[in-house]
Amino acid sequence: MAEGSTDGAGPRTGRPSGPVTRESVLSAALTIIDRDGIDALSMRRLAEAVGRDPMVIYRHLPNKAAVLDGVAELVFDQLSVDSGDPDWTAQLREVARAFRALALAHPKVVPLLVTRPLSTPLGMRPPAAVRPLEAVLRLLTEAGFSGADALHVYRALFGFLYGHVLNExxxxxxxxxxxxxxxxxxxxxxxxxxxxxxxxxxxxxxxxDGGAELERGLDILITGLTATLPEPTH
Structure with missing residues (x-):
């Protein structure tokens, strides 16, 4: 076979010829959004980024909305919560700092982190977007809060975080x-x-100062929560 010829697998693009996976497509989408913003993402541009015909992309993600949900999932998957931490207030602070760090690392993705999960019923969201909720609920119920109070804390915390990162x-x-x-x-x-x-x-x-504002906001939030919620049962 002559140098530079193809073997029938497709046209020469100069891009990687390995298998395309959902993860590789979402990683390429995240790179595009990080660099150029959400509006710059299209299925055709995404296909070009992975060196494939657009129909290959559709096999993994049926439309742009699914890609956006997947990108949010990819970033949320980097947010970890230590639900076994005996100091629930310290752990909530760590979660808040980690969320802010992700937002600063992917500022153009933040609108997706705030809006995409809220636009989808809870049971239809990607697992990675639900795991922080489950982990925080476990952290707080293990600390002795009721399920209802734990959910209140979660909503207060992430409502504050969403507003903070958008403002910053x-x-x-x-x-x-x-x-x-x-x-x-x-x-x-x-x-x-x-x-x-x-x-x-x-x-x-x-x-x-975004970092200082975050800490001050957490001081107010956690002080208010500990003052108004019933004491943990253990």
Whole structure:
């Protein structure tokens, strides 16, 4: 056979010729989204990324919605919860920090992490998206909370985390090189007689620290939960 000829397996693409799996397709999709965003992902571009005809992709994932769900699953699968940790508050803090780290590592995937699971009935979500719920419920019920209270804690924690990472990733400073905080944030565009407290807090708003904000929010959340929930039974 002449050099560079094909053996009937398909056209020469210069891309890997190994087997295509669901995992390899989702990994390629994650790479595209990480680099160019969700809107840049298409089934054709995904097929090009793995060096195959689009019909090969459809054998593993029937449509773009399934790909997006799979990408969210791929990232959620990296979030681990130690349900055997005897210190439930410390473990919730570790989970929160790990979730923020994933969000910062994949900022363009965050909208999927927040919205895709919520758009699907619980029993139809990918297992990786449900495992954090199961693990946190086990952590808290093992600590002595009732199932209902454990679910309340989970919802409060992840509601806070979703809001936090969206807020942190969308913090925009209009003029990063400007020393005046009002100008840095573009607050000079607001009516002068309005929003006095926002203007007063301009130095703090301009000096946003996502890690510190997360810890402060966790302090408030966990303090509030421990003050209002019944004591664990053991």
């Amino acid at each position: 990733l969308q913090e925009i400073v209009e003029r990063p090189d400007e020393s005046d905080e009002v100008l840095r944030l573009g607050l000079h565009r607001l009516p002068i007689g309005e929003f006095p407290l926002v203007r007063e807090l301009a130095p703090i708003l301009a000096d946003y």
